Amino acid sequence: MIENIIAKAGSAYILAMEYFSIMSDMDRLMDEKSKTEDETIRNYLDDKYDSLAEKLFEVQERLKKTEVKW
Structure with a gap:
């Protein structure tokens, strides 16, 4: 479970960095x-x-779909 949270948080971080x-x-x-x-x-x-x-719109949509749940 924690591995999944870390993986999704990492994905969200990468997408956010790409967005900025x-x-x-x-x-x-x-x-x-x-x-x-x-x-x-x-x-x-x-x-x-x-x-x-x-490209920004595409990244924004992917970021919206990335859910990190505890």
């Missing part, structure tokens, strides 16, 4: 976007941001 890493990447992209006026680069950064937003 993606959020950090998204923040960095928006910072880069604010520093450029080149429309091509801005569109590229928007596409990367959208891709990260999809």
Whole structure:
């Protein structure tokens, strides 16, 4: 039983770290976007941001499904 709790808590921790890493990447992209006026680069950064937003949603859903019960 305790092994199961530890495994699920570890999985939740890994997912949470991935979630925060993606959020950090998204923040960095928006910072880069604010520093450029080149429309091509801005569109590229928007596409990367959208891709990260999809990945963030997927990680968020997996995190919601991870239950750690005592």
